[in-house]
Amino acid sequence: MTTKEYESYxxxxxxxxxxxxxxxxxxxxxxxxxxxxxxxNEVSGYGGYLLLAGIALVIYMVVGWFSNVINESMAGKYSRQMDNSFRQGMSWFIFSEVMFFAAFFGALLYARIFSIxxxxxAGNNAETAAVLWPEFTASWPLIKTPGGTETTAMGWYGxxxxxxxxxxxxxxxxHFAHVALEKNKRSQLKAWLGFTIILGLTFISLQVLEYSHGYSEEMQLYLTSGIYGNTFYxxxxxxGLHVTLxxxxxxxxxxRVLKGHFTPENHFAFQATSWYWHFVDVVWVLLFLFVYIL
Structure with missing residues (x-):
């Protein structure tokens, strides 16, 4: 009989x-x-302060909780079973994010295909349209709402x-950084990972600049600019929030790489981050296609 090995969990x-x-x-x-x-409503309320307090508390929670997890991992307390649990958890987390964005894309497509x-x-709504907004013409982007709000569409170029x-x-x-880690090429890992961070931060900076341009007097593209402004922002x-995360x-x-963490055999935290980053990139491609181009 072979001896069955058990792992601690x-x-x-x-x-x-x-x-x-x-x-x-x-x-x-x-x-x-x-x-x-x-x-x-153009009023000064408590919403902004509560939002900032919640964000600060989330940051405090993430730093504290993840510090505990990192310390437990480096102490060798985790087994392969625990690693499988982390993989399943991250997979379900990304799935929940897919559903999150699917809801917003669904709202956008519903407005464009049906509501407008x-x-x-269209359909059997001729009389209703004549009563509500007889001069309304269906088009996308909806730069002039039935209520009279006018804005400017954000182009895909630039x-x-x-x-x-x-x-x-x-x-x-x-991806190159992940490959370098699997081959234990630490110098290449640091270079590719650093370059990825720079590209991500540049994206965030340019999006802030884009929002500044949208809220200018020239474009007047606001969150309150009808269904187009709502769905766009x-x-x-x-x-952008997910890219920041x-x-x-x-x-x-x-x-963690600088501190010598991770090995070619044990680096799921890095792999999970890579999964998340690729997911964010895929979402942006769809967003660029449906929000900016089509």
């Missing part, structure tokens, strides 16, 4: 981090909703095209 002690994270996410949700309402044509009398090139390039450099804004993850990986 590390079970951490009770932690306060889950409840801290739940409170932080609640504060962000309530704060963001009130902040958007305050902007629409209906307002122009900053959006440059950002697309930057993110696609960063996906390649992230919701999709690009949440994507991805950059933070890459920076953490960079400092």
């Amino acid at each position: 590390y079970v951490p002690s009770q932690s306060h981090w889950p409840i801290v994270g739940a409170v932080a996410l609640f504060m962000i949700a309530v704060g963001a909703a009130n902040y958007v309402t305050d902007i629409k 044509p209906w307002l122009d009398g 900053l959006p095209l440059i950002n697309t090139i930057l993110l696609l390039t960063s996906s390649i450099t992230a 919701m999709l690009t804004g949440f994507h 991805g950059c933070i993850m890459l920076i953490v990986m960079f400092f």
Whole structure:
């Protein structure tokens, strides 16, 4: 008979981090909703402060919780079973993010394919359209709403095209960094990972510049600029938030590399970050296609 080997499965002690994270996410949700309402009504409320407090609490939670996980990993407390648990957790997390963006893309496509044509009398809505907005003409982007709000559409060339090139390039450099880690080429790993971080931060900077241009008197593309302004800033804004999170993850990986963490056999934290970064890049390609071009 062969001896069956058993692996220990590390079970951490009770932690306060889950409840801290739940409170932080609640504060962000309530704060963001009130902040958007305050902007629409042009009033000064508590939404913005609650949102910032929630974000600060999330940062505190992530730093503390991940520090515990890193210390436990470096202490050798994790087995292959624990590694499988991390893989499943990250896979489900990315799946939830896919569903998150699918909801916003669904809202965009529903408005373009169904709602706007209906307002122009498509289908059996001719009488309704004549009563509501008889002079409305279906078109996308909807730069003039039935309520009379006018704006300017953001073109795909210029900053959006440059950002697309930057993110696609960063996906390649992230892959090269992963390959260098698997081959234990630390110098190449640091170089490719550093280059990826620079590309990501440049993307964020250019998106801030793009938003500044959109909110200028020349374009007047605001969050309140009808369904086009809503969907534009919701999709690009949440994507920008995810790119920011991805950059933070890459920076953490960079400092861990500098400290000598990870081996070709044990580097799932780095791999998970790479998965997330590639996911963010794919979302941007779809966003660039459906928001900027089509």
